[in-house]
Amino acid sequence: MQQFGCCVLVPTYNNDKTLSRVLQGILDLTANIIVINDGATDNTAKILKNFPQVQQVHLPQNKGKGNALKIGFKKALALNYSYAITIDSDGQHFPEDIVVFLDALAEENTKNVLYIGARNMEQSDVPGKSSFGNKFSNFWFWFETGNWLTDTQCGYRLYPLREIEKLNLITPKFEFEIEVIVKAAWNGTLVKNVPVKILYDEEERVTHFRTVPDFTRISILNTSFVLVAIFYIKPRDFYRRLKKKGVKKFLLEDVLGSTDTPSKKAFSIALGVFIGLSPFWGLHTLLVILLAFIFKLNKPIAFAFSNVSLPPFIPFIIFFSLQIGGWILGEPLSLSLDSITTDFDFLTNLKTYILGSLVLAVLGAFVFGGIGYLSILYIGKRKIAVNNG
Structure with a gap:
């Protein structure tokens, strides 16, 4: 004492x-x-x-x-x-x-x-x-x-x-x-x-x-x-860790250096991208953490990739969501990136946007998850080859 x-x-x-x-x-x-x-x-x-x-x-x-x-x-x-x-x-x-x-x-x-x-x-x-x-x-x-x-x-x-x-x-x-x-x-x-x-x-x-x-x-x-x-502590801690380590070191240690299997890492990437591209704005962090917990995925990886919807990318996400939704519904929209941020009527095209964003989210999850899986396997094999001389 x-x-x-x-x-x-x-x-x-x-x-x-x-x-x-x-x-x-x-x-x-x-x-x-x-x-x-x-x-x-x-x-x-x-x-x-x-x-x-x-x-x-x-x-x-x-x-x-x-x-x-x-x-x-x-x-x-x-x-x-x-x-x-x-x-x-x-x-x-x-x-x-x-x-x-x-x-x-x-x-x-x-x-x-x-x-x-x-x-x-x-x-x-x-x-x-x-x-x-x-x-x-x-x-x-x-x-x-x-x-x-x-x-x-x-x-x-x-x-x-x-x-x-x-x-x-x-x-x-x-x-x-x-x-x-x-x-x-x-x-x-x-x-x-x-x-x-x-x-x-x-x-x-x-x-x-x-x-x-x-x-x-x-x-x-x-x-x-x-x-x-959700809205302050977890984003704060993520950006602090990312800033402290740098993007390259973060990817090497927190993503590639995890002891999880390549498939689990890939599914975590896919989940993060799906949530980040989904239309559930304001709930992305809550959803990605809950789903990563439920499906026992890698939470840091899922959270990191859910940030594909950072502000600079939002206009592009909305643009492609609307284009995909219009194509599926047979009602193509004449759009430009500038029109989305000025006088675009979202309420009138809400169904088109939601449908298109969900399809984009699924496609993004498959693409990023697949690329992530192949990349992790490739890097893992290179490490083994280097260690074996």
């Missing part, structure tokens, strides 16, 4: 049955403890008088776990701590697992890391709604960040305080624990799981999670994060 400048942060609200036992268990390991009394109305304040060696913050009214954690982070930074391990006060976490977080941190290559306890959600005493909620949360965290975790809802965590301080965190209640890990991952913090034990004692445990309102708040937060991820 001293080596890493780490404290234990305990937000608590009306858990007087278990609070004393939790604090005593932590004190057996360390005195670096900060308790945030989130406006408790039970015997919490009285219990805390028995722990004068513990740093305490007493809030006048309950405003939610997220608010309590943010206040706790500020207090820990003011006391010059670098990390905070958060532990719930309802008795479900085992204080001895604090060592698990510290051991993981000691072995980590980077110190900009956020650890989340990974519970065994299959054990018999885990409530069914907790297991479902965790799976739901895990999927959306993966979609928003590209990082798959087995547990994203456990409150037993290690936070890098100076990195968390950089984030604009706005939610006050349970959804805060989703907000902070997503924004931390977007900001470059490594988010990982470490195994922890869990105890659900229904006689002692008091949960303040309100299924309908809190699940609704989490769903609204994830919806907003999905939109941000």
